[in-house]
Amino acid sequence: MPDPAISIRGLKKTFVGHLSIGRIHALRGVDLEVPSTGIYGFLGPNGAGKTTTLKIVTGLLFPSEGEVRIMGRPAGDNLVRMNLGFLPESPYFYDYLTGEELVTFFGSLFGIPGKELKDRTRLLLDMVGLRGKEKLPLRKYSKGMLQRVGLAQAMVNDPQILILDEPMSGLDPIGRREIRDLILGLKEKGKTIFFSSHILADAEMICDEVAIIVKGKVVQKGRLEELLGKDVRFWDLSFKGPADAEGLPSRHVITSHEGYTMIRLDSEEAVEQAVSELPKRGARIISLVPHKASLEELFLSSIEEREND
Amino acid sequence: MTEKLGALSLLQVRAIMKNTFKEAIRSRIFYILMAFAVTMLGFAVVLSFLTLGSQKRVILDLGLAGISFFSVMTSIFVGIGLIYLEVEKKTIYNVLPKPMPRSNFIIGRYFGLMAVLGTNLLAMLAILSVLLAVFKGFTMAVFQAGLFIYMELAIITAIAIFFSSVASPVLSAICTVSFYIIGHTSSTFPDILVPLLRSPFQKKIATWFFHLLPDLNILNTSNLITYDIPIAEGFTLRALLYTGVFVSLLLLAACLCFRKRDLV
Numbered sequence: 082m083p084d085p086a087i088s089i090r091g092l093k094k095t096f097v098g099h100l101s102i103g104r105i106h107a108l109r110g111v112d113l114e115v116p117s118t119g120i121y122g123f124l125g126p127n128g129a130g131k132t133t134t135l136k137i138v139t140g141l142l143f144p145s146e147g148e149v150r151i152m153g154r155p156a157g158d159n160l161v162r163m164n165l166g167f168l169p170e171s172p173y174f175y176d177y178l179t180g181e182e183l184v185t186f187f188g189s190l191f192g193i194p195g196k197e198l199k200d201r202t203r204l205l206l207d208m209v210g211l212r213g214k215e216k217l218p219l220r221k222y223s224k225g226m227l228q229r230v231g232l233a234q235a236m237v238n239d240p241q242i243l244i245l246d247e248p249m250s251g252l253d254p255i256g257r258r259e260i261r262d263l264i265l266g267l268k269e270k271g272k273t274i275f276f277s278s279h280i281l282a283d284a285e286m287i288c289d290e291v292a293i294i295v296k297g298k299v300v301q302k303g304r305l306e307e308l309l310g311k312d313v314r315f316w317d318l319s320f321k322g323p324a325d326a327e328g329l330p331s332r333h334v335i336t337s338h339e340g341y342t343m344i345r346l347d348s349e350e351a352v353e354q355a356v357s358e359l360p361k362r363g364a365r366i367i368s369l370v371p372h373k374a375s376l377e378e379l380f381l382s383s384i385e386e387r388e389n390d
Numbered sequence: 391m392t393e394k395l396g397a398l399s400l401l402q403v404r405a406i407m408k409n410t411f412k413e414a415i416r417s418r419i420f421y422i423l424m425a426f427a428v429t430m431l432g433f434a435v436v437l438s439f440l441t442l443g444s445q446k447r448v449i450l451d452l453g454l455a456g457i458s459f460f461s462v463m464t465s466i467f468v469g470i471g472l473i474y475l476e477v478e479k480k481t482i483y484n485v486l487p488k489p490m491p492r493s494n495f496i497i498g499r500y501f502g503l504m505a506v507l508g509t510n511l512l513a514m515l516a517i518l519s520v521l522l523a524v525f526k527g528f529t530m531a532v533f534q535a536g537l538f539i540y541m542e543l544a545i546i547t548a549i550a551i552f553f554s555s556v557a558s559p560v561l562s563a564i565c566t567v568s569f570y571i572i573g574h575t576s577s578t579f580p581d582i583l584v585p586l587l588r589s590p591f592q593k594k595i596a597t598w599f600f601h602l603l604p605d606l607n608i609l610n611t612s613n614l615i616t617y618d619i620p621i622a623e624g625f626t627l628r629a630l631l632y633t634g635v636f637v638s639l640l641l642l643a644a645c646l647c648f649r650k651r652d653l654v
Contacts (some may be wrong), residue, residue, distance in 0.1 A: 096654070137489035141653040164490035169483040175409065177416040189405040220463040233485060318604040 084153040086242050086273040086326065087115040087138060092147035094133050094297075107133040109297040110147070111307035115242075115275045117152075117251040120268050120355035121290035123277040126374075126384060130297040132170055133248050138275075139167045151242065166235035170225060170246040170277075180211055180230045183219060198237075205233040210259065225256035228281065232263060245269060245276035249283050261287055262338075285376040293380060295387035308379055313371040316352050319343045322364030341367075402490045403498040410502020411417050414468060423464045427514050428591040430456030435521055439653070446527025451616045453518040453533070458539045458612070461511055462570065465503070469550025470562035472499045473644075477653055486653070491647035500551050500641060507543050511536055531615045537626070542609045546570060548640035554650040575608030610634065 095104050108130045115121045125131050136142040138149050140157050149156040149163065174183055181202055188198040194283075206215045211227040214222070222230065228248065235243055248264070249257045252367040257280070264274055265287055278284050284291060285305070292302035301308060321341050335343045346352050352369065359366060414420050434452035438445040473496065476482040485495060516535045522528040549569050553562035579600045587593045609629055614621055 097653075136483075136653070140481060141486060143650060143652060159489040159491075161485065165487065167484070167487040169480065172484060174479040174484065175413065175481055177413055178409075182412075185486065187484065190402050190485070190490055192401045231484075262440060270518055 083117045084150075085114040086152060087275055088119045088148075088150045088153075089113050089134070089138070089280050090148050092137065092146045092149065094137065094142065095131075095145045096373035097143055107145075107297055108137075108144075109298070111294065111299055113299055114290045115273060118268075118271055118273055119289035120264060120274045120276070120287050122284040122378060123275065123294065124279065124281065124284055124291055125277075125294035126279060129294045131279075132246055135167075135244055135275075135277055139165070139244060147305070162240065164241045166238065166243040168235040168243075168245045168248055172231040172253065174219050174234075176259075176357065177218060179216050179218055180206060180222070180226075180233075184233050184237055188237040191238040193238070197241075199370060201239075202233075203216075205236055206230075206245040208236075209233045209263065213303040217293075225252050225259075228252060228256070228260065230233055232260070232385045236267075236278060236349070240272070242273045242275065243260045245274065247278055248276055249278060249280050251384040259284060266339060280375045281380055291376070293383045295384050298387070300383045300387050305376070309374045313373055314346065315347045316343050317343055317345055317368075317372065318352070319367040320359050321367055322359075325364070361375065394512040395644050398437060398489070399491070399494055402488075402494045403501065405622065406485075406498025407502040407505060410472070411498050411505050414503065414506040415509075419467065420464065420510075421461050421615070422469075423460050424510065424513070427456060427460035427510075428517060430460065431514070431521060433540065435525075439527070445549055446522065446525055447616055449518075449521055449525060449527065450529075450532070451612065454539070454612045455536050455614070457511065457514045457518065457536075461514070461539060461543055463506055463548055464506055464510060465547045466550055466566050466570070467562060468503055469507070469547045470554050470559045472503060472551055473648065474557070474559055474562065482653060492648050496551065496555060496598065496648055497641060500547060503551075504544060505546055507547065508540060511523060511540055511543070529615075529618075531618075531621075534621060534626075535611055535615045538609045538611045538629065540631055542606055544633050545573075545640075547608075548596065548637045548644075552640045552644040552647070555644045555651075569604065570606070573604040574601040575611075577607045578586060578603050579603070 089111055092108050094108040095106050097104055100248060111130065111134055112124075113224070123131055123134065131141060137144050138151070138156055138295065140162070151158075151161045154161045169326060175186075178186065184202040185198055188202060193201065205230075206212060209232050211229055211233070214226065219227065219230065224303075226228070232245075232248070236243070245264070251261050252260065261283055266275055268287075288305055290302070290304050291308065292299050294300070318334065319341065323340075333345055335345055337343075344355070356366065356369070417594050431453050434456060437452060446485050476485075476499075482495075486492060515532055519528055519532055522532065545565065546569075550562060550566045553565045557565065573603040580597055584593050584596050584600075587596055609632075611621055613619075
């Protein structure tokens, strides 16, 4: 079995205030393993410890206890960092540089030679949709453009592992979709993406595995389909016509208006019976939507459990 | 692999240096200070008309003093934010996760600012030389004085960087300015303060302590140059050694303080 891309064991971080007054336990023993391929979502409410964990993984903070290994080596190792890309939360860049200068600057920190760096910079700026904007100073970039140039700089060394802190926060729906597509494109290229988010809809769409952190501790982790379950929890059936839902088993009416009715059914038998019975009563079935447990429900129940601990 | 990482370190320091240089020359404060310095040179010329017979000396003396003062101001006010503002503005979050020791960042920032100060100094010395040439008083010693001003800037910038890596800009400014003032007065301490002590032991300890304080006066050659007194070669070498040791120790201290600092 290959080494996990990132392995975090017993990670604790305590921030001590000035003159040792006041202690904040930001991480209380985080354990997780990010596999060597795929997209791993690190989810949690604000202040749960997501950014602190990512900062320790990228060497911006030092752990109070515990260990982080990347590709089997200690996180601070420079050889490891050659294969790492990082996009911080709400990235701040040198606003006196142009987009092109910024990516070139970060590329030169990896020792990428001039001609190769120039070509790679152009390619990356194209890839993140900044063609034609590369000569603009960053102070004139919108938030979405900064996020995209941030992704370009994170990819300048063609890293195997990309760590993205809230890559979709503060973006409009179009911007979020663009970043999502970029992340999916990177997954197709065999990269490992470890990203934090509190936007659950995005995470649910693209993650293979997730971990949920609440108050400095991981409370749920695993493959998304395993956590959410494969089974359908209920079905919503919509129909039009004079029929009513009286006599159908395991149902309750959600809405009924101007001849349109939606009922919720909680077993496969009830669905089969409704589907055969309703047309006989003169109704036309419009839709049947199965519902599995959502990431949001899992997320909220995890928070609630941890709050009650 | 170690050699490769060593070569990479040099490239990284150069990249950070270049970026620091761009940052300074694209900032307004740099041009404002430059404008003040040029105004000061103009003022030196105006004042020289009020003196009798020593016009060249006044331009040279006031010109060098103005250049030194505005260079030190640039060094302090840009230097104190060099590390602190990177952390405060979070721009450092993109830089340090790269395969680079934190010391490369400090050293790159330091030499970047030194490159800016060097360019700035050369430009001002060139203007002063032109003014002196106009008044038929040009001397190559202007550039010799420039070397000593640059050595002083090297020490002041290292102090500013050291404080910037551990403290806020306001505190750094206070500490660096205090250091500058002590540096220009410490050579008088042994003569004034040691005779006040009674026991020979106390006098010995105090003398040693005063030797540990920075002495920026040994880099002050303006008087020698204004009065056409030649500077001995050994004096220049000693000053270079003094500057080298002082800067190395301060940069080492800055790197050690910054090495394990949490960037919250």
